Amino acid sequence: MARIELNNIEKFFGSVQVLKNVSLTIEDGEFVVMLGQSGCGKTTMLRAIAGLETVSSGTITIDGREVQDLKAADRDIAFVFQSFSLYPHMTVEENIAFPLRAVRSSKADRVAEVKEVAKFLGIERLLPRRPSALSGGDMQRVAIGRALVRRPQALLMDEPIGALDAKLREQMRAEIKRLHIARNSTSVYVTHDQVEAMSLADRIVVMHDGVLQQVGAPNEVYLHPANLFVAQFVGSPVMNIADVAVEGSGTDALLRVGRSEGFRVPTATVSHLNGSPAKLGIRPEAVLLSREPGEGFETETTNVEPLGSHDIVDVRVGDETLRARCDSGFARGDGEKVWVTLDPARAHFFDAQTGQSLRRTA
Numbered sequence: 001m002a003r004i005e006l007n008n009i010e011k012f013f014g015s016v017q018v019l020k021n022v023s024l025t026i027e028d029g030e031f032v033v034m035l036g037q038s039g040c041g042k043t044t045m046l047r048a049i050a051g052l053e054t055v056s057s058g059t060i061t062i063d064g065r066e067v068q069d070l071k072a073a074d075r076d077i078a079f080v081f082q083s084f085s086l087y088p089h090m091t092v093e094e095n096i097a098f099p100l101r102a103v104r105s106s107k108a109d110r111v112a113e114v115k116e117v118a119k120f121l122g123i124e125r126l127l128p129r130r131p132s133a134l135s136g137g138d139m140q141r142v143a144i145g146r147a148l149v150r151r152p153q154a155l156l157m158d159e160p161i162g163a164l165d166a167k168l169r170e171q172m173r174a175e176i177k178r179l180h181i182a183r184n185s186t187s188v189y190v191t192h193d194q195v196e197a198m199s200l201a202d203r204i205v206v207m208h209d210g211v212l213q214q215v216g217a218p219n220e221v222y223l224h225p226a227n228l229f230v231a232q233f234v235g236s237p238v239m240n241i242a243d244v245a246v247e248g249s250g251t252d253a254l255l256r257v258g259r260s261e262g263f264r265v266p267t268a269t270v271s272h273l274n275g276s277p278a279k280l281g282i283r284p285e286a287v288l289l290s291r292e293p294g295e296g297f298e299t300e301t302t303n304v305e306p307l308g309s310h311d312i313v314d315v316r317v318g319d320e321t322l323r324a325r326c327d328s329g330f331a332r333g334d335g336e337k338v339w340v341t342l343d344p345a346r347a348h349f350f351d352a353q354t355g356q357s358l359r360r361t362a
C-alpha cells in the first residue's frame, strides 16, 4: 500500500512538452483512473510514477519518500502494460513466477505464491500452458497475476483490457474492481474509455494535452464538469453544447439557444452569468420532448437513433441541433412535431472564451 504524490511534474521529449505542471495526490488504497484521449500523456505519466521514464522536473513521493531519481526496481510498483507482454517461451506458471526470481525465498514458497495468485484470478488450470494457448482475457489475467505476485505497494495498469472485446471487457472490469477491493492496493489505471473510468474509479483524473483538467469522483465529474473539455469527454452521447444568449429579468429569464425564440427558465438559473458570452451545456437526458403543445419550444425531429433501451432524438432549436434521450419508440421518424423544454436544474454554462464552467455560487 502506498500514498503517491506528484508535485509539479513536467516532462519534455526533446522540445515537446508532454506533461505540464501535473500535481496530484493518490491516497493509500485509492483507485484512481487517468482518463484522456490518445496522446494526452497518460502512459508517460504512469511510466514516470513507475520509474520507467524520467521526469524533466518536479518530484514524486511514495509514502513521503522522494523516488523520482530511483530506478524502477527500487520503487516497489508493479505495472500491467497496454499490450500483452508475456514471455512466449515460458509457461503461465513461469511467467507469473518471473518477478519472484530475485526474491530470496525457497522454491516451495515461490510455487505457493504463484498458486495463490492464480487461484485468486481463477487461472490455476492454465499454469502449465504457454501464452500462445491462451485467450486475450486469460493473457491479461496472467499479466495481472505477474504484477500482483510480488505484493507491490501500488499497481499501475495501462489500458489493460483495451484490446479485448466488449463483453470480456465488462467482465474483466468487474474482476479488476474485485481484485482492488480484496487486495486494498493503491491502483492507478489508464484508459480512454469513459465508461471504464466511471465504473472503476474512486476518483477520475481527466487529462488533456498534458494538463490535468479535473480530478473528482465519477459523479462529480459527470454532474459538475469543470470545463467544456470535460463536459464533452465524459458522458455518452456527449453533452449538447450551444451558443446561448440570456434576456429578460423578473422571475423568468429567456434562454435564446442558437438564436431561437428561446426557453423560459427561472432567473436564478442564469443570474450568475452577468451577461458575459456563455455557452450552454445540456445533457441529452435533460432535453425533454413532448408531443403535447405546452410550455416548450415547438420544433421537429431531424433524426432518430433507436438504441434498444432508449432512443436518441435530434431536434432543431434555432440554428443548433440538440440531442434528447427519449423512451424507445417515442419518435417514429424524422419531421415529427415535438415540443422541447430544458431542465433548468441540469443546465450548465461555460465561459465562451475560456471554456471554464460558470457555476452558480449559491
Ligand SMILES: Nc1ncnc2c1ncn2[C@@H]1O[C@H](COP(=O)(O)OP(=O)(O)OP(=O)(O)O)[C@@H](O)[C@H]1O
Pocket: 013, 018, 036, 037, 038, 039, 040, 041, 042, 043, 044, 045, 192
Ligand atoms: N519516447 C518518446 N519519445 C518522444 N515522444 C514520445 C515518447 N513517448 C511518448 N511520446 C509522445 O508523448 C505524447 C504522449 O504520449 P503517451 O504515450 O503518454 O500518450 P497516451 O495518453 O498514453 O496515448 P494512448 O492513449 O494513445 O496510449 C505523444 O504525443 C507521444 O507521441
Ligand SMILES: [Mg+2]
Pocket: 042, 043, 044, 082, 158
Ligand atoms: Mg498510452
